[in-house]
Amino acid sequence: MxxxxxxxxxxxxxxxxxxxxxxxxxxxxxxxxxxxxxxxxxxxxxxxxxxxxxxxxxxxxxxxxxxxxxxxxxxxxxxxxxxxxxxxxxxxxxxxxxxxxxxxxxxxxxxxxxxxxxxxxxxxxxxxxxxxxxxxxxxxxxxxxxxxxxxxxxxxxxxxxxxxxxxxxxxxxxxxxxxxxxxxxxxxxxxxxxxxxxxxxxxGTKDIPLADVEGLIKHGRALFKACKDAPAMEAWQRYGTTSVVSWCDENGALPTRNFQAGAFKEGKNLYGEVMRQAIVKTDKGCFACPSPCGKYSYSKKHDLYVEGPEYET
Ligand code: SF4
The missing domain is CATH 3.60.9.10 (Aldehyde ferredoxin oxidoreductase, N-terminal domain)
Structure with missing residues (x-):
């Protein structure tokens, strides 16, 4: 099968x-x-x-x-x-x-x-x-x-x-x-x-039975390329789930103090763009994912490597 x-x-x-x-x-x-x-x-x-x-x-x-x-x-x-x-x-x-x-x-x-x-x-x-x-x-x-x-x-x-x-x-x-x-x-x-x-x-070390290996490779490659080239994917690839933090903050939808508020003064420090520059070191993706949303970060203050940051995954 x-x-x-x-x-x-x-x-x-x-x-x-x-x-x-x-x-x-x-x-x-x-x-x-x-x-x-x-x-x-x-x-x-x-x-x-x-x-x-x-x-x-x-x-x-x-x-x-x-x-x-x-x-x-x-x-x-x-x-x-x-x-x-x-x-x-x-x-x-x-x-x-x-x-x-x-x-x-x-x-x-x-x-x-x-x-x-x-x-x-x-x-x-x-x-x-x-x-x-x-x-x-x-x-x-x-x-x-x-x-x-x-x-x-x-x-x-x-x-x-x-x-x-x-x-x-x-x-x-x-x-x-x-x-x-x-x-x-x-x-x-x-x-x-x-x-x-x-x-x-x-x-697992076995091959998966496939009807048309060449066809799969051809179409798989085309799909990867389409994902990679899609403008909407650029921010996702670079910032992962934190790419939406700025939008949420600007539109009052950033859950703050158990959603008593939708934004807070220091919210800008959590923007994906800021964290990418400040702490993110590299990306991490799941199997066959063209847009690796996972990030690995380093905190100099704590001398600690962690996976993240993530926002409402
Ligand atoms: S497949 Fe994994 S790395 Fe890719 S977007 Fe989903 S959670 Fe992120």
């Missing part, structure tokens, strides 16, 4: 079973993309009235048919679940490298179901899939854990994990990946925490 890994991973945390199911071409065609598959699975498999933080809810991490190939926007992974925050469905996407890695391991989606009694993490190394003990990592923050797992497993493993917020079932908790990229909507991190899954670590 061109464009797909061909396998869905179904991992039951209650009875610790791992099933590899063939990806259904009919479903993928009808419910296109990672989000389509996630919503289809949620709708057909999670019963009405299920507790979002209980064993009946599922957390579905999905790629799409373009994930992992070189076309703009092919680096997003979708996380779908029943939201503990709203009671409705949550669909949250994250960039980084995870979706490409999962597809290259041969999987289109991971369906996490049930609830583990002990903290665990999911280890995926191409065909090897294991549920491993995560007790030593419980309580760790996401950045520290990502570093630790990469140190232990190998730099090339891509990590998605939760921090203490997800463990404590904070209803808006994120799933973190790639040193600060977040699946931040709907409390997907709380659902991962309710299943006691601290992290997912993935390494």
């Amino acid at each position: 061109d464009g797909y890994g061909g396998t869905i991973l179904r991992i039951n945390l209650t009875d610790k079973t791992i099933k590899k199911e063939p990806t259904d071409p009919g479903v993928m065609e009808k419910f296109l993309g990672g989000r389509g598959f996630g919503i289809y699975t949620l709708y057909t498999e999670v019963p009405r009235g299920a507790d979002p933080l209980g064993p009946e809810n599922k957390l579905i991490a999905s790629t799409g048919p373009l994930s992992g190939v070189l076309v703009p926007g092919a680096g997003k992974m979708d996380w779908t679940t029943k939201s503990p925050l709203t009671g409705g469905y949550a669909s949250s996407s994250v960039g980084g490298m995870l979706t490409a890695e999962l597809k290259q391991a041969g999987y289109d989606s991971i369906i996490l179901e049930g609830v583990s009694e002990q903290p665990v993490y999911i280890f995926i190394d191409d065909d090897v899939v294991e549920i491993r003990d995560a007790s030593p990592y419980w309580g760790m923050g996401c950045i520290s854990l990502e570093k630790k797992l990469k140190d232990e497993l190998g730099e090339e493993f891509q990590i998605a994990c939760i921090g203490p917020g997800g463990e404590s079932l904070v209803k808006y908790a994120c799933i973190s990946h790639d040193w600060g990229r977040q699946a931040g909507r709907g409390g997907v991190g709380a659902v991962m925490g309710s299943k006691k899954v601290k992290a997912i670590a993935v390494r």
Whole structure:
């Protein structure tokens, strides 16, 4: 099945079973993309009235048919679940490298179901899939854990994990990946925490089956060029999400003191243009992104390198 890994991973945390199911071409065609598959699975498999933080809810991490190939926007992974925050469905996407890695391991989606009694993490190394003990990592923050797992497993493993917020079932908790990229909507991190899954670590080394490699390269290149050349993208590439701060400030839409005001005197110091000059050192982009909005900055005052700044990502 061109464009797909061909396998869905179904991992039951209650009875610790791992099933590899063939990806259904009919479903993928009808419910296109990672989000389509996630919503289809949620709708057909999670019963009405299920507790979002209980064993009946599922957390579905999905790629799409373009994930992992070189076309703009092919680096997003979708996380779908029943939201503990709203009671409705949550669909949250994250960039980084995870979706490409999962597809290259041969999987289109991971369906996490049930609830583990002990903290665990999911280890995926191409065909090897294991549920491993995560007790030593419980309580760790996401950045520290990502570093630790990469140190232990190998730099090339891509990590998605939760921090203490997800463990404590904070209803808006994120799933973190790639040193600060977040699946931040709907409390997907709380659902991962309710299943006691601290992290997912993935390494994939396979080729993705493609129908027309040359055609894909040709059209992918044209799309990258169109994105790079688009005037509207210039500010986004240079300043990232902070490119909108000046507009918000000038139009009274800069959230200030919990939105008691829409601007403040020192707001100009937060403009993307100012920070680019003052602290930003270089750019960071997700897989196959033509407009890297991520920034790395250095604070001389604190002698500290950080990722950011970001504005309302
Ligand atoms: S670098 Fe920024 S714009 Fe590009 S995919 Fe990642 S989050 Fe989106």
